[in-house]
Every structure is written in C-alpha cells, then in structure tokens.
Amino acid sequence: MAFLSRLRALLQRPRVARELDDELAFHLEMETQAHIARGVRPDEARRRALATFGGVVQTREAVRDVRALSIESLWQDMRYAGRTLGAAPGFTLAAAGMLALAIGITTAMFTVLDSLILRPVPFRDPDQLARVHLERRPRIPPTVLRAWRESPAFEAAELARRDSSLVEAGATVVTATVATVTPGVFDMLDARPIRGRLFDDSARDGVLMSETLWRSLFDADPAVIGRAIRVDRRPLTIVGILPAHFRFPTAATALWRRLEIDNAGQYAYVRFAKGLPREEAVRLAVDAAEAVDPGGARVTLGVYPLAGAQDTYSTRAVPLLAAGVGLVFLILCANVCSLLLARLTARRREFSMRAALGASRGRLVRQALVESGALGVLGIAGGVGLAWALVSLARALLPEVVVAQSLNPLALDGRAMAVSSAAGCAGTLLAGLLPAWLGTRFDAQASLRVIDRGTTESRGARALTRTLLVGEVALACTLLLGGALLVRSFVNLVTADRGLQAAGVSMMWINLRAAAPADPALEALVRAIEDDLRGLPGVQLVAWSYGVPPRGGVQGSGDWFPDAPNSAPISMHVDRHIVSAEYFQLYGIQILKGRTFEPSDPRTSVIVSERFAQALWPDADAVGRTFRVEDASLQVIGLAREIHYPSVDRGVDVPEIYHPFTLQSLPMVSVRCHSSCPDSAVFRHLLAVRYPEVRVQSAGAIERDYARELAWPRVTAALAGAFAVIAVLASAGGLFSVLLYTVGRRRREFGIRTALGASPAQLRKIVLGDGLTVTVLGIVLGSVAALSLTRVVESMQYGVTMSDGLSWAIVLGLLVTTTLAAAWRPARTAARIDPVVLLREE
Amino acid sequence: MPKTEYLQGALDLLILKTLALGPNHGWGVQQRIQQVSRETLSVSQGSLYPALHRLEAAGFLSSEMTTSENNRKARVYTLTAAGRKRLDAETEDWREFALAIRRLLQVG
DSSP states (O other), X not given: OHHHHHHHHHHTHHHHHHHHHHHHHHHHXXXXXXXXXXXXXXXXXXXHHHHHHOOHHHHXXXXXXXXTTHHHHXXXXXXXXXXXXXHOHHHHHHHHHHHHHHHHHHHHHHHHHIIIIIOSSOSSSGGGEEEXXXXXXXXXOHHHHHHHHXXXXXXXEEEEEEEEEEEEETXXXXXXXXXXXXXXXHHHTTOOXXXXXXXXXXXXXXXXXXXHHHHHHHTTOGGGTTOEEEETTEEEEXXXXXXXXXXXXXXXXXXXXXXXXXXXXXXXXXXXXXXXXXXXXXXXXXXXXXXXXXXXXXXXXXXXXXXXXXSHHHHHHHHHHHHHHHHHHHHHHHHHHHHHHHHHHHTHHHHHHHHHTTOOHHHHHHHHHHHHHHHHHHHHHHHHHHHHHHHHHHHHXXXXXXXXXXXXXXXXXXXXXXXXXXXXXXXXXXXXXXXXXXXXXXXXXXXXXXXXXXXXXXXXXXXXXXXXXXXXXXHHHHHHHHHHHHHHHHHHHHHSOOSSOOTTXXXXXXXXXXXXXXXXXXXXXXXXXXXXXXXXXXXXXXXXEEOOTTTOSEEEEEEEEESSTTOOOEEEEEEEEEEOTHHHHHHTOOEEEEOOOOTTOOTTEEEEEHHHHHHHOTXXXXXXXXXXXXXXXXXXXXXXOOOOOOOSSGGGOOOEEEEEOOOOSSOEEEEEESSSOXXXXXXXXXXXXXXXTOEEEEEEXXXXXXXXXXXXXXXXXXXXXXXXXXXXXXXXXXXXXXXXXXXXXXXXXXXXXXXXXXXXXXXXXXXXXXXHHHHHHHHHHHHHHHHHTHHHHHXXXXXXXXXXXXXXXXXXXXXXXXXXXXXXXXXXXXXXXXXXXXXXXX | OOXXXXXXXXXXXXXXXXXXXXOEEHHHHHHHHHHHTTTSBOOOHHHHHHHHHHHXXXXXXXXXXXXXXXXXXXXXXXXXXXXXXXXXXXXXXXXXXXXXXXXHHHHO
C-alpha cells in the first residue's frame, strides 16, 4: 500500500507535484478568504495568509520528505551525487581508487586463499576424496585394490601415477607431466572431455590431452582427435581433450594414459562412501585388504588429502597474508572515510544552505550516503577489474611450486565475486556512514549563522579523524614491521652461503633398468652415456652420484661413534651422498683437508663435511680418523667444505658425508655447463633416441631445487612488502588530506596567531606536531600489535628476529619520514596564511 | 498566545480525531483543531501537511482531489478503517498518558 503510493508518486511525478501545489494554494486561498470575511482588505488578507503560512517551499519540501517521493528523490540524489563527484574529479579519483585497490587486493587474495587453502580440491564432495597408501609397503597389490572396489568403504578406488615424459607432436618436442590412470578416475571426479571421448575398451593406446597443452601444441585445432603423438618415443592416439580446470593427479598434468588395474601402484585414489564415519570406513578398508593380502602382516592405511598446502610455511603464510590484506583493506577504508569526512565538513556551507532551504537531516544523511554509495559502485567496478588483473598476474608470477599445491586453478569465480561485492559494500558503508552522520550534524538555524565563517573543526570530526589516523598508522606500522622482517628473511635466504656453486649445473636421475646391479654391460652403458653427455655443446664436466644437492642424498640418522677413547656417540641426522671423484670439482665443493676419492679407495673410505667433523672430533683433525655407524667402520680420507641448504625449515640443513661411487641401477648424473645448461628436454631427447631402454625419472637444473625452497619466502616477502608500502602510502595520504583540511578550517585561528606575532616556524610546528602526535601514537600501538604476532611470524623468519634493529630502524625511519613529508605542505600552507588577505575576505 | 509545540503523537491524534467527524481538507482540519481547542492549539502548515501525507502513506487516511464550490481544487482526506483503529489505540494511549501526568502532578 505504502509502496504502491510511493510508486505512484514516482510514476506520476509531475501530477503529484502539481496536486501538492494545488493543495497548498487552496489552503492559502481559504486563509485569505477567512481574513477577508473578517473584514480585511484583499491584498492585506493575502499578505497575512502568506505570513502565517510560513515558507511554502519548506512545507512542500517537508511533505516531499515524508511523502514518499523517496524513489524520486533518490534519483534526484543520485544525479546530484554524480554532478558533485564529477565536479571534484581529483577527490573522486582518489577515493574511488583507494576503494578499488582495497576491493581488488582483497578479492585477489581471497582467490589465492581459496585455491590454496580453502578449496584446493575442486571436485564434488572433496572431503570424501583421498589418496591412500599401505604404510610400510612399497605398493598396493591389485588384489587389494579389487577388494576395495567391492568394499562398502569406498564408492571408488582407482590408481594414478605421474611421470614427466618427452612428448613429440610432429616436429615439436616438449617435456610434459604425463599421468597414467585407471579409466574409473574420470567417473570418480566427474570429468567430461570437451572434445572427443574418454578411454573406452577399443583402443589401448589412447591418450587424453589437457586443454592447455592442446592450445599450445595444436592451437586448439578441433581435428586433433585421432591424431598420433609420441610419448617417450611410444606412438599414441589422441582420443579426447579434457578441460583446463580438470587438474589431476597433479596441477600440471598435461596428458593422461590408460593404466590397467593389474599394475600395482604406491598410491590409490579413493572416494569414501558417503554417510559412513571415517574410522569405520578405514577399518573396513583395512579388513578388506588383510583378507586378500597373503602377506598376513598387519595393514595400516595412510590417508592424505588430494592436494592443498600442507607444509607449515604455507599453511601459516597464506592466512597471515590474508590477515595482512584485511589490515590493508581497513586502512584504505579508513582513509576513504577520513577523506569523505573532510570533504563533507568542508561542504558544510552547502549542507547548511540546503538545511535552511528545508532539507531534513535524514535527507542530508541520505544524500551523503548516496554519494559514498556512488563512490562504492565506482570502487567495486574498479576493484573487480583490478582483481582480475591481479589474479592474472598471480597466475603468471606465482612460482610453479606454489600453484602446484592446489588442483583448483587460480581464477576469479562466483565466490571471489561474492567476496569482492561484500568487501565493496562493507568498504562503502565503513567509509561512508560515519562521515555522513557527523558531516551533517547541525541544525538549520545554527548553520545559517555559520555560513561564511571558517571555524575550527568540530570536536566529533576531529576525534574521529585522529582516531582513524592513529589506527591507520598503527596498522601500517604492524604491516611494515612484518614486511621488513619477511623481506630481510628472504634476502638472508637468497644470500646465504650454500657452500657450493649450483648455477650452471643440471642433473638427471635415470633408471638403467638393469637386470642385476653387477651386470658388466651396465658399466659400458654408463660410460657410453657419460661420453654422449660430454659431447653435448657447452658441457664441461660430468659426475655420477646417488644424491645431489640440496637434500638429495640418503637421509642417515642414528648414533655416530667417533674413534676417540671414551667418547659418547653423537646422535644426528646426516645427508649421505654416494659420489664419483669429479663430483666435488663439478659442484665447486672445496676439499679443505685430505684428498678426494681415487679408484683404489675401499668402500669404507669417506669424506666428511665440516659440521660432521666438528660434531665428532671437536678439537682434533678429522682426516685419518675412523668412526662407526651401525655395523660399519668408516675411515675419513678428506674434509669437505660444509654445504648449506638455506631454508626457513631449520631441520633440512644437515651435515654431509660422502661415500665413493658404486654403480647401481638408479644413478644420478650431474652436468656442469658453460654459463647455463641446455633445457632438460635436450638431455631427455638424447637418451630417448640413443638408449631406448633407459628411462629418465626426473631432470632439471639444480638451481630449481634451491629456488623451490625460496618460492614461498619470495611470495610472502613480495606480498608483505607490497602491502606494507600500500599501507604506509595510504596512511601518509590520509594524514596529508586530514592535515590540509584542518589547516583550511583553522585559517582564521592561524591568521590571528600571525597577527599576534606568531612566527611561521611556530605555525609550522603546530601542524607538524599534530601529524607527529598521530604517528607516535600509531607507532606505539602498532609495535604492541606487532610484538603480539611474534610467535606467528617466528616460524617464517631466517636469520632475523623480532628484535632485529635494522627492521625497527626501517619502520621508524619510514613512518617518521612519510609523516614529515605528508605534513610538510599543510604546514607550509599554515605558515603562509596572511592575516591581511584573511581580513579582506571577511 | 497559542502553544505551538506538541509531541508528534499528539498531532497525529488531533488529525485522526478531527477526521473522525467527517472528511475534510487540510485547511478545514487546521481550523477545526483551532476552534475545538478554543484557540489553545494551533497547527502550523509546516507540520500539518507533512503529517497528513505521512498518515496517508501509512494507510490511515485516504485522499481525493475534489473541486470545491468556488471551483478550486482541494484535497479531501477521509479516515480509513485502519485509521479508525489507530485512533482508538492512540486515544487509549493518550488517556493513560494524561492520567499518569495528572497523578504525578497531584503527588506534589
């Protein structure tokens, strides 16, 4: 009813307005007639009627306010807001830009958070999906898998493995991640091909290709179905294309080959039956496995999620970064808020005028809200665009190791859009509501009096802007400190001494597929491979080993008995590498004492690293000594320089010992090249062509493994640094606008002070002091907040702590500098106020 | 000197009560309030018309544009059923309020 009359009011706007005018005119007429009836002259009667009536315009405005014309006046307000914002493009751009920045980074960060932490497994009922293996068993026998398929514990049980392989399509050769999967995988995960079909029983040599590889290799040619490609020299036929968002079993999987269930695998991928408690399902699965497994030993099931960041660093870093974004969001909103408030208060005169002309406070508040709403709409539009750009940027720049933690492609989707709209609304309300309330707080009569007078700030506005500013500086201080520590940690990680030269070295881990390790043909094969590798252009050195840096060796732990009499065994983790003599030269690992291996050395000779020697013989020369581990007695023939694996995870950097190389069927070969090595595809291709029986397990540059450990610290440092910079700039911007506005409000006061003999320096001091007070309060609060975060950040630091002097110096220096920079112009403006000019204006 | 300020609720009550006697236009409502209260209460146009429109929007009144005898367009307000209920409720409230005030004044 009420709504209908409002709608009518809108649709029949001119008529309603006319009727209201008629109604008021009738009233006036009746009043006049009444006066005439009492014997007053007509013109005098009219004058009296008008006088008693008060303001016709006010009455009309008041009626409009209650009456409904809210939709109409909303439209009016919107047009008015559009004009007002258009008239101050600088302000509009700054405010909408800050909102857009806030919304954009929040949305982009949420997208990353969603992909890595919240929903890394983008399939139906992801909680039911798992990767399982039998603990202490190398693989799951096919009988067990068959039993699982029958078991009520699982809806599906499938196998999937992945390898990197050489893919040849015509003349193009690339290395790609190739998965071999049992065909049921696609049903389990609801995957549908976008072209062609899934595996069927007719063709055993079918292969499915990812949309991404299809686009890059074949330019999305639809006629590719049925065409042949070669995977590790084996011809296969493309039967279908899977959509880009289907990522399984790893994010980078580009091809899927068929795997039969008779192939035992280390892992099975299962979908647990719905409605069955997890413990119950696991018990059923174990029972089923034990019933068919002839081994008879107890079975333990290891259950893991399909994907998702699980290491402590990323599980801490991502939420921390999300919290950082939250802080930046608050800062930017607070900034827009103080900007709006400053502007609304500066527009006091306009508002007073409108109040005097009959606008109610509700109307004024609404007007202010409509303006901030318009800014919000601009901000959301800009924010969505920015988020899209940032997510594209993240896809391109986030290190592969980080992106690979999730099967969920980084993409702006419905959830991200919902977050950005929510952020936009929250931002607009946060930024717009308080200023609208405070900025319109005056009554019409009082406001008429202040027209044309510059007074000092209202107390409410002042308290609010200062509180906002202190909050901004505090948040910026916390972010800056966190950022400084993370950046310092990253720099420390990058510049940490590794004890070797990893640049220019590539390695290949190959499977010689030898029948027996002692096969004499093996020796010849290895020599031939070595000669071929040496023949490649740019190759300088080749070395065989089992274990390559970093952390590539056999993990040895236990008690190490030094040969000194009465000495206690040392218990520690050690990285054991089995290496040929060239290894040390190739990696640039210095032999500090003793010598490197010679062919005549017995297998009990070892070379130890500095830390190992220091642990076993703290005060003596290690070379020539012996030590025992388990049952072996080993003799030290050389002391090698310690190699380090810089990582925030301190557990991974352990001492090394080196054993002389003995040939086995899974060796690693390292290659040092001039400047940098050719792409690993070149090595793979060489081996695939010359030695079809040899399989390459993995290949790549050594630097890549170090880079992997740096990936997360790099991302965290970069993002935290960026957030800190935005926060500092935003709070400085906020300080600048608020101070400038304050100076504008206090012009009279400053003029009087000048007239009374205050020097420009004194005036400057007042303004600078105002800014510095805010900053000092902010720094104190921010430091307290930062200290309370010590524990969380601790695990992400390398070589710095919360008490790091340089970080604190950077924080304090930057904040004070930006404060002074932001306060400088307002201070100069204050100092230059000329009382004479002011008087003339009065 | 007529008192010009009242509680918002009182104005609504006055308007509803006046219109309960029969449909009337804004000026008529104003005159009647003045007459019946023997010039003690007067309503300014600035409060009367917004209140009339507010009550209409709330559904307590309905209105119609009519043409008066001297061929002037006038808006005539009529109390609706909802308005009548509202009037009863408000009257009751007002009585209680007035009683409470009177008791309070008698205490001293």
